Structure formats: structure tokens, C-alpha cells
Amino acid sequence: MSAVATPTPDRSPSFLTSALRGLQALFLWATLPLYLRRWTLLPALTGVGIMALLVGAVLAAPREVIEGDVQRLMYLHVPSASVGTYMSFFIAAAASVAYLVSRDLRWDAVARSAATVGVMFTVVTLATGAIWGKPIWGVYWTWDARLTATLVLLLIYTAYLLARSVAGPNDEQAARYAAIFAVIGILDIPLIHFSVNWWRTLHPQQIVIRPDPALPGEMLLVLLISAMAISFLMLWLIALRSESEQLIQRTDRMRARLDQREPA
Amino acid sequence: MENELEFLFAGFAVFWAALFVYLVLLQMRLRGLQREVETLEERLAEYEGASEPTPTTATVTSQPATNGEPGAATSSPADA
Numbered sequence: 001m002s003a004v005a006t007p008t009p010d011r012s013p014s015f016l017t018s019a020l021r022g023l024q025a026l027f028l029w030a031t032l033p034l035y036l037r038r039w040t041l042l043p044a045l046t047g048v049g050i051m052a053l054l055v056g057a058v059l060a061a062p063r064e065v066i067e068g069d070v071q072r073l074m075y076l077h078v079p080s081a082s083v084g085t086y087m088s089f090f091i092a093a094a095a096s097v098a099y100l101v102s103r104d105l106r107w108d109a110v111a112r113s114a115a116t117v118g119v120m121f122t123v124v125t126l127a128t129g130a131i132w133g134k135p136i137w138g139v140y141w142t143w144d145a146r147l148t149a150t151l152v153l154l155l156i157y158t159a160y161l162l163a164r165s166v167a168g169p170n171d172e173q174a175a176r177y178a179a180i181f182a183v184i185g186i187l188d189i190p191l192i193h194f195s196v197n198w199w200r201t202l203h204p205q206q207i208v209i210r211p212d213p214a215l216p217g218e219m220l221l222v223l224l225i226s227a228m229a230i231s232f233l234m235l236w237l238i239a240l241r242s243e244s245e246q247l248i249q250r251t252d253r254m255r256a257r258l259d260q261r262e263p264a
Numbered sequence: 265m266e267n268e269l270e271f272l273f274a275g276f277a278v279f280w281a282a283l284f285v286y287l288v289l290l291q292m293r294l295r296g297l298q299r300e301v302e303t304l305e306e307r308l309a310e311y312e313g314a315s316e317p318t319p320t321t322a323t324v325t326s327q328p329a330t331n332g333e334p335g336a337a338t339s340s341p342a343d344a
Binding site: 054069072077080124131132134135233240244248257261 | 271279297300304305
């Protein structure tokens with residue numbers, strides 16, 4: 001056996017790794033000011049935003065002619081789906097990629113926190129959708145493509161959280177597999193978004209996220225304010241949850257240190 | 265009309281109920297964890313004090329330094 005090592009091409013850092021690290025740095029740079037003020041600025045912005053959402057949705061927005069007052073649920077349902085659900089799971093997937101690149105367990109905690117908040121918003125989306133659907137469609141639930149795909153998304157990330165909670169908070173192998181699962185799970189979101197275009201569905205087509213939004217100006221303004229409020233709420237909830245996840249990781253490490261010191 | 269308002273109320277009630285329950289559970293969890301961290305820190309300090317005869321600094325420096333990355337902050341949500 002020769003002692004001379006066979007020459008291997010220099011693969012580190014690969015282009016993908018460098019690109020991901022660049023994206024991570026960009027994400028941190030963009031979110032750092034808000035993150036550093038997460039216990040002061042974020043709750044205040046969330047409180048003001050939620051008050052504006054309530055006033056806008058219940059009082060300021062005009063009454064829809066055909067659906068009536070129940071249509072005001074749009075200001076809760078649409079931001080919960082498009083901001084609360086999609087963005088939370090996007091953050092979970094992005095933090096999972098960051099974990100896979102850096103192997104820093106703090107990213108795993110962020111991913112789990114975002115997934116938890118995403119699951120909560122998905123439940124809110126499905127519940128408000130069902131309540132809105134009953135007087136309009138006549139049923140709370142139908143196996144419509146968009147509704148079913150959203151339910152699948154809920155099941156995917158519930159499974160992710162269950163699987164991740166079975167393993168220890170500092171279990172790196174479990175964190176790695178969970179991160180891959182979270183990244184794959186995000187593929188359901190384009191399916192949900194485009195399901196109304198690809199299949200005949202009872203759920204209406206997009207009226208906002210398209211080149212010419214089909215909403216009157218006042219409704220669009222209230223909807224944008226609601227989306228801002230829900231995004232602040234989502235970020236604050238993720239920050240709170242991250243703190244708890246990191247405390248869990250810390251107690252787990254401290255218990256391990258104590259186990260090493262204590263006599264058997 | 266009345267029926268519409270009932271559905272509207274139910275939709276908003278679901279949102280507030282979900283948020284309230286989530287925040288209460290999170291707060292209870294955070295309090296429990298902070299108590300556990302304090303207990304563990306005390307026990308660790310006792311062991312470290314017993315194993316090292318020379319007195320070291322009294323502060324337990326298990327809090328990570330704030331460097332702006334997620335999880336790096338030493339403040340807890342209760343401090344806000």
C-alpha cells in the first residue's frame with residue numbers, strides 16, 4: 001500500500017456551498033436589524049398591525065355586494081395562508097438548508113420554530129376557510145385540489161415536528177434527516193398555489209398575486225395592511241418559539257454535562 | 265345578514281383562540297424551561313465548585329454571547 005495519497009480535486013468550498021453561505025449572509029444582513037430588536041420592536045409592530053387589521057377588516061373595508069359581511073374573513077384567511085403559512089414553511093426550509101450547510105443546531109431550532117408557527121397558521125387557514133366556505137359553498141369541507149393540498153402540507157409538517165420531537169434536541173443525525181424532510185416538504189407550496197390554475201376547483205383563483213389584482217383599491221389596501229400585520233406576528237411567534245427551542249437545547253447540553261459529572 | 269355575522273365572528277374567534285392558546289402554552293413552556301436552566305446551572309456550579317478547590321469567578325458563564333445570530337441573544341422573552 002503506497003503511503004503517497006492519491007491526488008484529489010479540490011472540492012471545497014463548492015460553488016453550491018459558497019452560494020448558500022452567500023444567501024445565508026444576505027438573509028442575516030437583511031433580517032439582523034429586526035432580529036436584534038425582536039423583543040422590543042416586533043411585539044409593538046405586531047400589536048399595532050393586528051389593531052389595524054381588525055379596524056380595517058371590520059370597519060374600514062367596504063362590504064362585498066354578493067358575499068356580504070362574511071367576505072371580511074378574507075383579510076384573515078388570505079394573509080394567514082399566503083404570509084403565515086407559506087412564509088413560515090419557507091423560513092423552515094431556508095433554516096434547514098442553513099443547518100445542512102453550517103451544521104449549527106441553532107438553525108435547526110429556527111427551522112422547528114418556523115414549522116410550528118407554520119402549522120398553527122395552516123390550521124387557522126383551514127379553519128377560517130371552512131367557516132367562510134359554509135355560507136358561500138354550502139359545505140365546510142370539500143376534497144378540492146387546493147384544500148386537499150393544504151391539508152397535505154399540514155400533515156407533512158406535523159409529521160416533521162413529530163419525528164423531530166422524538167429525537168433529542170441535540171441529535172445531529174435526526175436534525176439532518178428532519179432538515180432534508182423540511183426542504184422536500186416545501187415542494188407542496190407551489191402545488192397549492194397553482195392548483196387553482198391546473199385543476200377545476202371550487203376554490204376561487206388568485207385575485208391578488210397576479211399582474212392585475214382583481215380587487216378594488218380599498219380592499220387591496222386593507223389586505224396589504226393585514227398581510228403586514230400577519231408577517232410581523234409570524235416573525236414574533238417564530239422568535240419566541242426559537243428562544244424556547246434554544247433553551248431546550250441548552251438544558252439538554254447541561255443535563256449531559258451533569259450526567260458526566262455525577263457518579264453512577 | 266345575522267347568519268353572515270355569526271360566521272364572521274366565528275372566523276375571527278378561531279384566530280384569536282388559536283393565538284391565545286399558543287401564546288399561553290409557549291409562555292408556560294418558557295417559564296418551565298427557565299426554571300430548569302436555573303436549577304441545572306446551580307447544580308453544575310455546585311459540582312464545579314466541589315471539583316475545583318481554587319475559587320473561580322462566581323458568575324456562571326453559560327449564556328452565549330450576543331453576536332446577532334439566531335439563538336445568540338442572552339435576553340429571554342420575559343425580559344421584553
